[in-house]
Amino acid sequence: MKFFSLNKEAADVSFKEAVIKGIAPDKGLYFPREIKPLSASFFENIEDLTDHEIAFKAIEQFVSESIPENKLKEIINSVLDFPFPVIELENNVATLELFHGPTMAFKDVGARFMAHCLEYFSEDHSSEVTVLVATSGDTGGAVANGFLGVKGVKVVILYPGGKVSDIQERQLTTLGQNITALEVNGNFDDCQNMVKTAFLDSELKSEMQLTSANSINVARWLPQMFYFLFTYKKLKNKGRSIVFSVPSGNFGNICAGMIAQKLGLPVAHFIASTNVNDTVPQYMLTQEYSPKISKATISNAMDVGDPSNFIRIRHLFENDFENLSKNISSYSFTDKETREALLKIYNDYSYVADPHGAVGYLGLKKYQKTNSDIYGVFLETAHPVKFLDVVEETIGKKIDLPEKIAKMMTKKKNKIQISTYEELKKYLLAT
């Protein structure tokens, strides 16, 4: 299976090359040449398969040219070593908890998968790969954790100073070893732009092999389709049509869900729920895609003004707006609405959500107003403890720190402050 660039000006590449390059030379995102549906019997008998078997079947066609079957199974076993519970809150509303991994946000699966792939690919390389990644909150922690100690890989993380939570910052800055955190004087878009500039800088490229670990990277992005398949396995016996409400920032997670749908997964509809960074909800209203400067919110991992994966979604629907709008609805919510939802979820179900999950809940409820017969799953993309201040203040209750977080709180933060691209480049060239 080859991957092509969505800008269509670059050669097709293998999975391995797509992972190592991150982005195509024509600046396009890589996308699979074809997506072969899984057999009907796979979905009919999905409850007889383990999560590892489901994951293997789902991703095999995309990576088999570059990773042998045994190695792929080994990678899947070590990536998926925690549960993905689906908790029913009421008759037709459930939450899918994606925060049981080491950094307590859903990005652990993609980050670990990518780290294992790069480690495998670097076995026959003498040269080092530098992973350069911009984070609005959770990516950095997941990438730092997934890549910690991986041989042949250096990781440089850019995050917007003062715009990530204390716990998120500690997850990036306290690990050391092959992980460096750069605190950028700016917002997430500034970080993302610096990373994009670096990938196009021919002087840098001649000095080092740079790759991204944002959901631009196919190894980060594709494994996220597992969540949707695992959930279907759990809910299939209800015999109901399922919709997923996905709290969205760069739209990688929801786009991976749509790949699962292409593989044959029965999904009635997707809801892309956002905070006030509403580029996609606006697009769904006006058919005009106009990226905006991102605004800081209490669901900071979704503070994205120009979602990088939306182009993949548009491609999946052949840039046909009508087709797209049949499959996806998109709504945006303010911080005030998000806090009200956090409180409502707590009062009605005694369930503590995080601000991202609360945005997902709001999107689902809005959709169900006109589609009341449908079974809805909203994704809880992070553990509430990652947004301690907001959550405790809103529900008026203390949350216990899980042990893995408590340990981290005593470690010293190590970071380098930068303001400009020139400073980033100087740092990269000096290392």
Ligand SMILES: *Cc1c(COP(=O)(O)O)cnc(C)c1O
């Ligand atoms: C990254 C992240 C999101 C957004 O996911 P995308 O794939 O970028 O749309 C939502 N919630 C949390 C907690 C995240 O860390």
